[in-house]
Each structure stands twice: as structure tokens, then as C-alpha cells.
Amino acid sequence: xxxxxxxxxxxxxxxxxxxxxxxxxxxxxxxxxxxxxxxxxxxxxxxxxxxxxxxxxxxxxxxxxxxxxxxxxxxxxxxxxxxxxxxxxxxxxxxxxxxxxxxxxxxxxxxxxxxxxxxxxxxxxxxxxxxxxxxxxxxxxxxxxxxxxxxxxxxxxxxxxxxxxxxxxxxxxxxxxxxxxxxxxxxxxxxxxxxxxxxxxxxxxxxxxxxxxxxxxxxxxxxxxxxxxxxxxxxxxxxxxxxxxxxxxxxxxxxxxxxxxxxxxxxxxxxxxxxxxxxxxxxxxxxxxxxxxxxxxxxxxxxxxxxxxxxxxxxxxxxxxxxxxxxxxxxxxxxxxxxxxxx
Numbered sequence: 001x002x003x004x005x006x007x008x009x010x011x012x013x014x015x016x017x018x019x020x021x022x023x024x025x026x027x028x029x030x031x032x033x034x035x036x037x038x039x040x041x042x043x044x045x046x047x048x049x050x051x052x053x054x055x056x057x058x059x060x061x062x063x064x065x066x067x068x069x070x071x072x073x074x075x076x077x078x079x080x081x082x083x084x085x086x087x088x089x090x091x092x093x094x095x096x097x098x099x100x101x102x103x104x105x106x107x108x109x110x111x112x113x114x115x116x117x118x119x120x121x122x123x124x125x126x127x128x129x130x131x132x133x134x135x136x137x138x139x140x141x142x143x144x145x146x147x148x149x150x151x152x153x154x155x156x157x158x159x160x161x162x163x164x165x166x167x168x169x170x171x172x173x174x175x176x177x178x179x180x181x182x183x184x185x186x187x188x189x190x191x192x193x194x195x196x197x198x199x200x201x202x203x204x205x206x207x208x209x210x211x212x213x214x215x216x217x218x219x220x221x222x223x224x225x226x227x228x229x230x231x232x233x234x235x236x237x238x239x240x241x242x243x244x245x246x247x248x249x250x251x252x253x254x255x256x257x258x259x260x261x262x263x264x265x266x267x268x269x270x271x272x273x274x275x276x277x278x279x280x281x282x283x284x285x286x287x288x289x290x291x292x293x294x295x296x297x298x299x300x301x302x303x304x305x306x307x308x309x310x311x312x313x314x315x316x317x318x319x320x321x322x323x324x325x326x327x328x329x330x331x332x333x334x335x336x337x338x339x340x341x342x343x
């Protein structure tokens with residue numbers, strides 16, 4: 001059965017909301033890091049400390065909304081396709097190193113040359129890491145505070161670029177992290193510190209996710225849109241995103257172009273029936289909703305500019321509506337609209 005049949009006949013007349021480049025990193029809702037290393041609190045619940053039932057989606061399925069959510073019609077559904085700056089990105093490892101949450105992202109050198117150009121310059125602060133040349137590249141690879149240079153990338157081999165980043169890291173911290181990274185003979189990257197989890201691909205547009213958009217026309221003729229990426233996620237992926245959640249008060253929206261989109265919500269729990277989701281901001285532009293469980297999910301929301309973060313009631317309804325669909329049965333809904341959208 002195709003996904004459109006599962007949703008009911010909604011017609012093809014609706015147009016999907018415009019897709020923002022994956023490299024524009026936006027505010028999202030995430031929360032507290034789950035208690036146990038495996039994501040549980042030892043009592044078999046979802047791991048959020050409330051005793052709530054875990055989310056349990058069938059492995060190997062994509063997750064899509066069952067239809068419209070409240071006043072927002074579902075206008076676009078399609079598998080995620082890598083943006084140009086995502087070419088060659090392998091994975092993002094999240095680790096705790098010297099009391100810092102750090103990301104270690106690997107990128108094929110060919111992808112870096114394609115995105116940064118064949119004449120990509122070395123990092124002006126640090127010439128080499130482990131005797132290998134640095135490259136001034138990677139601002140889009142990890143969630144960072146709005147005005148900081150706390151990332152560092154270098155050619156670990158002729159074919160592989162490694163990028164490290166983290167909140168609150170100064171230049172000395174970056175060098176210590178970078179010098180502690182190991183690359184095996186077969187090209188596998190071993191990150192230092194306590195490994196929290198791993199995200200498949202670019203953190204803001206993970207592999208295996210489905211893009212969705214909801215759009216409605218306002219009384220004054222403008223469009224209001226909500227865009228998200230939905231990723232089935234095991235405990236490792238969930239914990240990685242939760243560890244990346246920005247501490248409350250650490251994001252200064254007034255320094256960012258999204259300052260007028262509304263306040264950045266704090267970390268919080270959201271009831272979804274007898275289950276509990278976790279929500280928080282990653283950056284001023286990207287928010288995450290985590291549905292805890294051995295076979296749970298992560299939902300990333302774009303904010304900033306003229307888009308705002310959905311209300312908690314809307315987020316709860318979206319989470320409750322997510323429906324497993326076999327990849328071969330996913331029937332994309334679109335096409336994409338080109339109009340300016342707003343929250």
C-alpha cells in the first residue's frame with residue numbers, strides 16, 4: 001500500500017514549502033542527556049526519567065506524518081537528498097573530551113575540494129595537525145555558537161579530512177582534541193574521550209531522513225510554513241543529538257539573523273499520549289525533537305529568518321501522527337513552492 005493511500009486521498013493540488021539549504025543551521029528542540037549509556041534509566045522505560053513508555057517503531061521503515069497536523073496541511077514529503085556542502089560527509093561522532101561535548105566529523109577529501117575549491121586555504125590559526133596540513137573548512141559540519149571559531153579541520157590523509165568542533169573550545173582545546181584523534185590504516189576514525197553516539201552524515205541533515213513540510217496561507221496573503229526532517233533513530237543517534245542540545249541561555253538570539261523569529265525555547269519534555277518526547281535548541285536555527293526508545297526517532301526543525309519553532313502542542317500531535325512506511329512504498333508529495341514562507 002502506497003503512503004498516499006495510508007494517508008487517505010488528499011489530492012495533488014497542494015504545493016510543498018520551499019526547502020532551505022541543509023547548510024543553513026537552524027534552532028531545534030532537544031533535551032537532557034538520557035541517564036544510562038544505553039539510553040535507559042535501568043527500569044526499562046524510555047530513559048527520560050519519567051517512567052513513560054518508549055517509542056517503538058518497526059526497524060527498517062521510514063517515518064512520515066499520517067496527514068495534516070492541526071491547521072497546517074502536509075504539502076511536501078520526500079527522502080532527504082544531500083546538499084552540495086554535504087557531499088562526501090561520512091558521519092558525525094559525538095564524544096565527551098575534557099568536560100567538553102565535541103563532534104568529530106569525517107569528510108572525503110574530494111568532497112571538501114568540491115565544496116571549498118581546489119585552492120582551499122589552510123586554517124590561518126594552525127598550520128598543521130599531527131604533521132598534516134589544516135584546511136579552512138567545515139563551519140557547516142557541527143552545531144556551534146553563533147559567533148565562534150571553535151572548529152578545526154585537517155587532511156588526516158590525502159583522501160580524508162577530519163573536522164572537530166565543540167562548544168566552549170578555545171584554540172588550545174581544539175588542538176588537543178585534534179591531536180588525540182586516531183586514523184587507522186583502513187581509514188577508520190577513532191575519536192578521543194567518552195563516545196556518546198554517532199549521527200549518520202551531516203548532523204543537520206542526517207542520512208536516512210525524510211523531509212516534510214506543512215504550509216498554510218495566512219489572512220494577509222502570506223504563507224506560514226513548518227519544515228522538518230524525520231529520522232528513525234536508535235539510542236546512539238538519540239544520545240548524540242541530546243548531548244548537542246545547547247544549555248539554556250547559551251544562545252543569544254539578538255546576535256543572529258533569526259532574532260526576530262521569536263524566543264528560543266528552553267529544554268523541555270513533551271507528553272505524547274503515555275510517552276514522553278524531549279525537545280531543545282541545538283543552535284539559534286535548528287531545533288530537535290527526540291522520541292526516546294530502542295527504535296525511536298529524531299525530528300529536526302528549521303527556524304530563523306521568517307520561520308518559527310512549532311508550539312509544543314503541535315509537536316506532540318506531529319509525534320503522535322508519525323507512521324512507519326516501507327522505503328519502497330514512500331510516494332513523495334510535492335512539488336516544492338518558491339514563495340517566501342514564514343512562521
